[in-house]
Amino acid sequence: MGFTCALLAVSIICVTLFATAQNESNSTPASSNVRGAQSPRVFTDGRVSFSLKAPDATTVQIGGPFPGAPFPMTKNTEGVWTVTIPPIVPGFHYYWFVVDGVQMNDPGSSTYFGYGKETSGIEVPEHGVDFYSVKDVPHGEVREHWYLSKTTGDWRRCFVYTPPGYDKSSSVHYPVLILQHGSGEDETGWTRQGKANFILDNLLVEGKVKPMIVVMDRGYATRAGKEPVNFGPGSSQHNFREAFSAFEDVVIKDLIPTIDSSYRTIPDRNHRAIAGLSTGGMQTLFIAPRHLDQFAYIGSFSGPIIPGLNAGGQPASGNSRPQFDTKTAFDGAFADPPAFNKRVKLFWFGVGTEEPQFRGSIKGAADALRAAGVNLVYFESLGTAHEWQTWRRDLHDFAPRLFQ
Amino acid sequence: MGFTCALLAVSIICVTLFATAQNESNSTPASSNVRGAQSPRVFTDGRVSFSLKAPDATTVQIGGPFPGAPFPMTKNTEGVWTVTIPPIVPGFHYYWFVVDGVQMNDPGSSTYFGYGKETSGIEVPEHGVDFYSVKDVPHGEVREHWYLSKTTGDWRRCFVYTPPGYDKSSSVHYPVLILQHGSGEDETGWTRQGKANFILDNLLVEGKVKPMIVVMDRGYATRAGKEPVNFGPGSSQHNFREAFSAFEDVVIKDLIPTIDSSYRTIPDRNHRAIAGLSTGGMQTLFIAPRHLDQFAYIGSFSGPIIPGLNAGGQPASGNSRPQFDTKTAFDGAFADPPAFNKRVKLFWFGVGTEEPQFRGSIKGAADALRAAGVNLVYFESLGTAHEWQTWRRDLHDFAPRLFQ
Numbered sequence: 192m193g194f195t196c197a198l199l200a201v202s203i204i205c206v207t208l209f210a211t212a213q214n215e216s217n218s219t220p221a222s223s224n225v226r227g228a229q230s231p232r233v234f235t236d237g238r239v240s241f242s243l244k245a246p247d248a249t250t251v252q253i254g255g256p257f258p259g260a261p262f263p264m265t266k267n268t269e270g271v272w273t274v275t276i277p278p279i280v281p282g283f284h285y286y287w288f289v290v291d292g293v294q295m296n297d298p299g300s301s302t303y304f305g306y307g308k309e310t311s312g313i314e315v316p317e318h319g320v321d322f323y324s325v326k327d328v329p330h331g332e333v334r335e336h337w338y339l340s341k342t343t344g345d346w347r348r349c350f351v352y353t354p355p356g357y358d359k360s361s362s363v364h365y366p367v368l369i370l371q372h373g374s375g376e377d378e379t380g381w382t383r384q385g386k387a388n389f390i391l392d393n394l395l396v397e398g399k400v401k402p403m404i405v406v407m408d409r410g411y412a413t414r415a416g417k418e419p420v421n422f423g424p425g426s427s428q429h430n431f432r433e434a435f436s437a438f439e440d441v442v443i444k445d446l447i448p449t450i451d452s453s454y455r456t457i458p459d460r461n462h463r464a465i466a467g468l469s470t471g472g473m474q475t476l477f478i479a480p481r482h483l484d485q486f487a488y489i490g491s492f493s494g495p496i497i498p499g500l501n502a503g504g505q506p507a508s509g510n511s512r513p514q515f516d517t518k519t520a521f522d523g524a525f526a527d528p529p530a531f532n533k534r535v536k537l538f539w540f541g542v543g544t545e546e547p548q549f550r551g552s553i554k555g556a557a558d559a560l561r562a563a564g565v566n567l568v569y570f571e572s573l574g575t576a577h578e579w580q581t582w583r584r585d586l587h588d589f590a591p592r593l594f595q
Numbered sequence: 596m597g598f599t600c601a602l603l604a605v606s607i608i609c610v611t612l613f614a615t616a617q618n619e620s621n622s623t624p625a626s627s628n629v630r631g632a633q634s635p636r637v638f639t640d641g642r643v644s645f646s647l648k649a650p651d652a653t654t655v656q657i658g659g660p661f662p663g664a665p666f667p668m669t670k671n672t673e674g675v676w677t678v679t680i681p682p683i684v685p686g687f688h689y690y691w692f693v694v695d696g697v698q699m700n701d702p703g704s705s706t707y708f709g710y711g712k713e714t715s716g717i718e719v720p721e722h723g724v725d726f727y728s729v730k731d732v733p734h735g736e737v738r739e740h741w742y743l744s745k746t747t748g749d750w751r752r753c754f755v756y757t758p759p760g761y762d763k764s765s766s767v768h769y770p771v772l773i774l775q776h777g778s779g780e781d782e783t784g785w786t787r788q789g790k791a792n793f794i795l796d797n798l799l800v801e802g803k804v805k806p807m808i809v810v811m812d813r814g815y816a817t818r819a820g821k822e823p824v825n826f827g828p829g830s831s832q833h834n835f836r837e838a839f840s841a842f843e844d845v846v847i848k849d850l851i852p853t854i855d856s857s858y859r860t861i862p863d864r865n866h867r868a869i870a871g872l873s874t875g876g877m878q879t880l881f882i883a884p885r886h887l888d889q890f891a892y893i894g895s896f897s898g899p900i901i902p903g904l905n906a907g908g909q910p911a912s913g914n915s916r917p918q919f920d921t922k923t924a925f926d927g928a929f930a931d932p933p934a935f936n937k938r939v940k941l942f943w944f945g946v947g948t949e950e951p952q953f954r955g956s957i958k959g960a961a962d963a964l965r966a967a968g969v970n971l972v973y974f975e976s977l978g979t980a981h982e983w984q985t986w987r988r989d990l991h992d993f994a995p996r997l998f999q
Contacts, residue, residue: 225712226781226815227823247653247695291651295699302706302713308629309706309713325741325750333739335786339731346729358857361765377630382739411630419631453762 221300223283223314228299233315237278241288241297246270248290255286255313256578280545281317282580283384285310303384304377312384321393323386323583328396329355333388338449342440344415349446350378351454352388352405354395364455366462366594367404368488369442370586371471378409384579390586401594404454408446410471412437431500435477443482461536464593466490468582476501480524483534488593490539492585493577496552515556517563528564537592541570543581568592625704627687627718632703637719641682645692645701650674652694659690660982684949685721686984687788689714707788708781716788725797727790727987732800733759734793737786742853746844748819753850754782755858756792756809758799768859770866770998771808772892773846774990775875782813788983794990805998810854814875816841835904839881847886865940868997870894872986880905884928887938892997894943896989897981900956919960921967932968941996945974947985972996 218232218240230242241253241264251272252261257279264272285305287294296302300311334351354365370387372380381387387405394400413419420434442465451458465486467475472494479489496502496515503516517525525531531538538560542553550571557569570588575581622636622644634646645657645668655676656665661683668676689709691698700706704715735758744751758769774791776784785791791809798804817823824838846869855862869890871879876898883893900906900919907920921929929935935942942964946957954975961973974992976985 225708227711243697245695245697248697249651290697290699291649291695293647293649293652293694293699294702295694295697296706296713298698298712300713302700304629307631308702309700309704327743330741335737335792337729337734358762358859388739455762 221313222316223301223303223312224299225301230299231297231313233313234275234278237281237315238275239279239313239315240273240275241286242271242273243288243290243297244269244271245290248272250289250291252289253286254289254294255284256576257284257286260286261289279315280575280578280580281315281320282575282578282583283312283314284578285312287311304379305375305384307375317580322587323390323393325389326393326396328392330392331355331357331388331395333382336449336453338445338453340412340441340445342414342437342445343412347409347441347445348378349406349408350382351450352382352391352407353454354402354404355392356402357404357455361455363402364457365402365404366464367406367450367454367456368464368466368590368593369406369408369446371408371410371465371467371474373467373469373471377411378407381405381407385583385586387586390583391590394587394590399591403590403594404450404456406446406450408442410438410467410474412441414440431473431497432477435474438474439478439481442478443485447485460485460487462487462594464488464490464537466492466539466586466589467494468492468585469494469577473497473501476521480521483524487535488537488539489535490537490541490585490589491553492541492582492589493543493546493549493553494540495549496556502552502556515552515559517559517565520556520560525560525563525565528560532564532566535566537568538566539568539570539589539592541572541581541585541588543572543575543577545574545576546581549577625717626720627705627707627716628703629705634703635701635717637717638679638682641685641719642679643683643717643719644677644679645690646675646677647692647694647701648673648675649694652676654693654695656693657690658693658698659688660980661688661690665693683719684979684982684984685719685724686979686982686987687716687718688982689716691715708783709779709788711779721984726991727794727797729793730797730800732796734796735759735761735799737792740853740857742849742857744816744845744849746818746841746849747816751813751845751849752782753810753812754786755854756786756795756811757858758806758808759796760806761808761859765859768861769806769808770868771810771854771858771860772868772870772994772997773810773812773850775812775814775869775871775878777871777873777875781815782811785809785811789987789990791990794987795994798991798994803995807994807998808854808858808860810850812846812850814842814871814878816845818844835877835901836881839878842878843882843885846882847889851889864889864891866891866998868892868894868941870896870943870990870993871898872896872989873898873981877901877905880925884925887928891939892941892943893939894941894945894989894993895957896945896986896993897947897950897953897957898944899953900960906956906960919956919963921963921969924960924964929964929967929969932964936968936970939970941972942970943972943974943993943996945976945985945989945992947976947979947981949978949980950985953981 218234221231232240251264254261262276264274266272297311302309303312331354336351340347414437472491479486503520540557542550560567572581572584622638625635636644655668658665666680668678670676701715706713707716738755740755818841826834826838876895883890907924944961946954976988979985
């Protein structure tokens with residue numbers, strides 16, 4: 192039947208086309224693989240094996256944010272390149288192949304939006320830890336919601352988590368957490384990489400968290416008719432402010448109104464939180480102190496503290512350590528700590544212990560704020576880096592403190 | 596500030612890292628690109644240009660379901676490979692690079708689940724056609740819904756479109772369309788590639804369609820404790836039946852009950868439709884006639900007619916043309932056409948005129964069924980192939996005929 196070849200030659204069951212299984216008994220295909228893909232595989236001790244068929248390639252490597260990367264792969268007589276890398280820390284990691292200098296995705300992996308593009312990812316289980324697993328508990332929904340932004344002039348997509356039972360009553364109203372992704376990621380990150388919906392489902396069934404709506408928007412915004420503002424390498428703090436300011440208007444003028452008119456929210460500051468990871472943390476720390484009439488709960492997950500943006504004082508130059516000035520930081524929001532403490536019910540900083548590039552300044556800012564009398568919760572994720580396992584743990588600590 | 600390099604070196608604004616813009620005045624970046632990517636570009640006449648930086652590669656090609664593919668690319672002095680391919684038919688097309696024999700995604704493209712893995716895709720606009728565009732109209736939501744399947748023993752994800760206004764009233768109940776993807780695709784296909792949500796939003800605002808809930812499930816199912824059944828190349832019709840039978844149980848025993856208990860449906864056959872594209876059409880034609888107590892509306896979009904599965908008679912061998920037998924086809928569902936017509940309110944076949952591998956047998960079956968007295972709507976999509984533009988047009992014709 193010729194048509195079955197035409198139709199089904201690409202059947203996903205035939206996954207061995209690109210990936211050769213390494214049927215080692217103490218390893219299993221990663222849960223982040225596409226259905227049926229036998230590679231990559233995760234070993235019980237945290238090692239990971241990768242494979243790619245590329246008979247004509249001269250060099251193939253595994254790249255990613257693992258210590259020791261890139262890892263060279265070796266080719267067998269059938270043209271299949273393989274490598275097993277040393278144990279990596281549990282959690283979700285982006286990765287990629289580099290084939291003769293060209294970066295490419297692994298056909299065996301699902302893709303996740305990171306680094307400004309679709310990127311392969313691998314999930315390494317953490318033994319005995321299941322707070323972000325899909326379990327036999329009531330599940331909320333993650334809804335794709337489209338809205339027209341006056342700020343940007345275009346239709347934007349956000350995702351909205353509604354808790355289990357949301358549709359069972361038309362009279363219950365809920366508080367709202369706005370939860371933002373990091374640089375190079377997008378509005379899919381918190382559920383796909385972060386598993387925020389399962390974290391909340393699981394906390395809810397344990398009675399540890401208030402039922403809430405979680406809004407995950409796209410952290411990029413360009414004002415209608417304007418060119419995008421570059422806040423990448425070499426940009427000045429001015430560009431951070433300018434880039435964040437368009438997103439600030441989206442959140443305050445477009446997103447909050449559309450959420451409050453579309454969902455059964457409790458539309459006041461005492462029932463609205465904002466948090467974000469990395470650049471999303473920077474955005475949170477830029478937006479929230481300027482709009483304390485909108486937010487009573489504020490969280491920054493590995494959000495860099497930046498001179499001239501949110502550290503107060505003057506912009507530092509080169510690689511000098513930022514000077515954190517509690518009087519002028521965050522546009523002076525902490526100049527009067529008792530007044531801030533009265534207004535803000537939760538101010539929360541988190542960072543992984545393996546984030547040398549951020550931990551010092553984040554802990555320094557937290558220490559300085561607390562010394563000045565600001566109530567602040569400081570959380571460290573042991574052994575994790577500037578990656579999603581840190582931010583899953585952050586959400587798991589942060590969410591139960593909201594709306595209590 | 597070293598940390599900005601660490602943090603933002605991957606900023607999505609720096610998209611020129613992999614793709615070099617071809618700033619030709621009569622072309623624009625494809626709408627299927629990731630934000631900011633300048634390549635691929637679509638020309639007003641339907642030509643498409645692609646580019647990839649790969650200085651060390653010996654050959655680079657563009658592959659995909661276009662006439663004439665694969666297309667060789669040529670390298671400039673900076674190591675950037677480019678090609679502009681002849682005009683291709685409007686709509687969504689999968690594509691990929693082949694770099695020294697290795698298939699890889701385009702970092703400038705979003706990815707779409709097809710061919711059993713994440714694959715690049717390009718959207719070529721159809722002039723004057725906007726029935727699947729996001730417009731300034733009320734939008735429904737697409738909800739990620741998780742449910743535990745007794746059939747498979749695992750948690751499954753489906754997507755559920757709820758029409759605009761669903762949350763505004765707690766008393767309105769809706770009919771349900773179950774809408775399935777094709778082989779190698781998944782439950783994301785109908786909204787990401789197919790834009791089913793926008794098609795329905797637009798039809799609704801024009802008053803051409805009844806408000807309905809659309810359920811898009813994952814068409815793969817393996818019975819708990821069993822090995823997956825291969826229905827790929829070389830498989831017998833027995834395997835189709837066996838593979839589809841697990842999915843049949845998921846639909847009838849797991850999916851319909853979870854949808855009816857989770858959403859405000861009208862839970863009877865007169866308010867339930869099932870349709871699918873390609874393999875999803877085969878699944879529809881396998882499931883629906885066996886469960887006419889559940890469905891009054893049936894649609895097959897480019898669904899192959901297979902001897903021994905749904906064509907009646909004996910399985911054909913080799914490439915012989917299937918014999919369609921109206922008495923035994925579909926397990927005898929049409930042996931009594933008047934009875935069938937009384938029971939089934941819509942029986943709908945569609946196919947693209949550029950589907951030589953399927954059009955003959957689908958039209959042949961439609962003609963035979965109509966000659967035997969079966970009421971059947973037969974729709975042809977002019978000039979389109981076994982691709983999503985055909986299936987978007989199918990939905991646009993099919994949906995308004997439902998629940999009237």
